[in-house]
Amino acid sequence: MHPEFPDEDIMTLFEEEVKDEDKNKWIVWFDDASNALGHGVGAVLVSPDEQYIPFMSRLGFECTNSIAEYEVCALGIQAAIDFKVKLLKVYGDSALVIHQLKAEWETKDHKLVPYQAYIRKLIGFFDDISFHHIPREENQMTDAFATVASMFQLSPLEDLPYIEFRCRGKPTHCCLIEEEKDGKPWYFDIKRYIEDKEYLLEASDNDKRTL
Template identity: 45%
Template sequence: MEEYEACAMGLRVAIERKVKVLKVYEDSSLVVYQLRGEWETKDPKLVEYRKLILELVKEFEEITFTFLPREYNQMADVLVILATIFQVNKRANMIPIKMQVYETLAQCYSVEEEDDGHLWYYDILQYIKHQTYSQQASKIDKRTIRRMVVGYVLDGKILYRKGSDQVLIRCVNAREARSILEEVKRDMWNT
C-alpha cells in the first residue's frame, strides 16, 4: 500500500510540474505489474489505489512503469538527495541534470569514538550473548534492542550485521574501522 501511495504522490508532483512524458522506476514488482495490467489486483485497498493511479496516468502523454529491484535502485537515493538540495522557481524550466557513472566508488566515512568506554554494539552483543540489558536501559531501549538483534549474527566472538542482501558485515570498533579505511585508501591510491 505504501508503494502505491509513494507512486501516487510522485505522479501528482509530476502533474503539478506539467510533466508530459514520464518514466517511473519502482522497486515493487507488485505495483509495476498491477499497473501494467499484467497481474490482477485483488486486495480491495489496492484496487482503489490502482484506480487512483490510473486516473493520474491520464494526465500524461506518455508514461512507462519499470520494475527496478531495490538493490539496483541507487539512482532513486541520489535523486532524493538532489531534490532536497535544489530550489527551482516554479516558472522556470527544469535544466536537465547530466550524470556520469564512475567505475571507482567514492568513499565517504565517519568514525565515532565510543563515549562510554563500550563498543558501539555493546548492548546488542550483551543481549545476543546473555539476553540482558544495561542497567540504565528504558522500556523503549529494551524493545529497540530486541528488534535490532534480529539483524545480527554472533559467530564465536565476532558480531556480524546482516546486510539487505543477507551478506554478513563485520562489526568493528573505532580503531579497527580507522585501520580498515586507511588500508582501503592506500590500496585505492596504489592501483
C-alpha cells in the first residue's frame, strides 16, 4: 500500500489516469449479418469528441460467419487508418475474432490465418490499439448497419449514397396539427362529446359521424 494514500484513493487516481489516457482514443465497433439474402458487414468509427462515422459493405462472395467478422474488423481498422488515427480501441461481439487477435485463443481454421496476418500488418499503423469483446446486445448499432447492407443487391463496384439515420420522436402527421386559436387543446371537442354528448354548433353530419 502507498504510505501517503489509502487503497481507495489509489484506485481513484488509477481510474482517473486510465480515463485521461482513453480520452484521446478513437473507437471502432464492428459486426456482421448473414442471412438468406447474403452477407453484410457494418462498422462505426467514433472520434474522441463522439462524432459517429458509419461504414457498410455487402460481401459478394460465399463465406462463413467468422470470415465475415474478420472482414468487418479489417474494414473498421482500415477506416481508422484512412482517418490517420493513431490511438484506437476495437469493440466486437465475436469472441472468436477478439480473443484470436489478442492471441488468447488458437486459430484452427486455416481460412482465418490470412486475415490475422493482414490485421497484424494494419496494427503497425497505430501507436496504440486494443481489442475488446462486448455482449451482442451492446452492439446493436453495427448489427443494424450490417443487416441493412446484407439486404441490398449491388453490382460489382457499385456503391450506395450515404444514408443518414435519425430518431423520430412522434408520428409525421403530428406536424400538421395546428395550435387552436382559442387556446384550448386539440382534443377539447372530442372530450366534451365523450363527457356531455354535445356537438359543436357548426358540426356537420359527417363531423358527428366521425365523433
